[in-house]
Amino acid sequence: DAGVTQSPTHLIKTRGQQVTLRCSPKSGHDTVSWYQQALGQGPQFIFQYYEEEERQRGNFPDRFSGHQFPNYSSELNVNALLLGDSALYLCASSLGDRTPDTQYFGPGTRLTVL
Amino acid sequence: AQSVTQLGSHVSVSEGALVLLRCNYSSSVPPYLFWYVQYPNQGLQLLLKYTSAATLVKGINGFEAEFKKSETSFHLTKPSAHMSDAAEYFCAVSGTSYGKLTFGQGTILTVHP
Numbered sequence: 001d002a003g004v005t006q007s008p009t010h011l012i013k014t015r016g017q018q019v020t021l022r023c024s025p026k027s028g029h030d031t032v033s034w035y036q037q038a039l040g041q042g043p044q045f046i047f048q049y050y051e052e053e054e055r056q057r058g059n060f061p062d063r064f065s066g067h068q069f070p071n072y073s074s075e076l077n078v079n080a081l082l083l084g085d086s087a088l089y090l091c092a093s094s095l096g097d098r099t100p101d102t103q104y105f106g107p108g109t110r111l112t113v114l
Numbered sequence: 115a116q117s118v119t120q121l122g123s124h125v126s127v128s129e130g131a132l133v134l135l136r137c138n139y140s141s142s143v144p145p146y147l148f149w150y151v152q153y154p155n156q157g158l159q160l161l162l163k164y165t166s167a168a169t170l171v172k173g174i175n176g177f178e179a180e181f182k183k184s185e186t187s188f189h190l191t192k193p194s195a196h197m198s199d200a201a202e203y204f205c206a207v208s209g210t211s212y213g214k215l216t217f218g219q220g221t222i223l224t225v226h227p
Contacts, residue, residue, distance in 0.1 A: 004157075031213075033213070033214070033215075035215075040220075041219060041220070042118075042204050042206075042217030042218050042219050042220050043158070043204070043215070043217050044217070045214050045215060045216070048213075048214065056214055058214070090157055090158065092158075092215075094213055101213055102148070102160060102163055103213060103215060104160070105150070105157040105158040105159070106157050107156055107157040108156075108157050110155075
């Protein structure tokens with residue numbers, strides 16, 4: 001049984017560029033949440049997708065957007081990259097009809113903005 | 115709104131010694147509480163969770179945590195540290211908001227031989 005998978009593992013971009021990160025949830029899960037973990041910090045909630053809709057959003061600017069596909073996989077898009085966007089981006093999956101269900105995390109995507 | 119405070123950004127113990135990692139929470143609704151562990155360059159692995167059942171929760175790898183409502187605490191303990199326990203540990207709280215997790219700043223555990 002595959003757990004949560006994320007791609008790519010690492011990514012290097014320059015300021016002003018756009019980036020797309022991808023996540024496949026654990027088998028049987030229908031909800032995907034995204035978190036940003038800056039170096040030396042705890043993860044911070046970006047947003048959550050359920051039934052292809054953004055259900056909840058954290059305190060992040062509109063440059064951060066997402067999408068969920070019918071197979072429950074998800075993308076995180078960040079536009080107009082800033083140096084401060086450099087972080088580990090974590091995807092977590094869970095069952096949306098249980099509140100709150102345990103979230104299972106993927107290995108993350110390390111984004112470096114130069 | 116929820117928040118988590120982890121007391122001590124670094125904790126160092128000897129192999130075989132007691133591990134105690136402190137977590138205090140604030141929540142406007144009955145909380146669900148979690149401890150996750152993160153090894154270098156990896157994602158988060160769930161150690162244990164409290165979801166309003168038994169106040170003493172047992173997790174993987176010999177860890178346990180006790181929910182104390184009066185103290186708003188959820189400290190993580192392990193009777194005997196092992197070298198493989200060296201990692202960063204995060205306490206997190208969730209309310210009824212679809213499971214959004216609010217994390218503490220993390221505690222790095224170092225285990226000395």
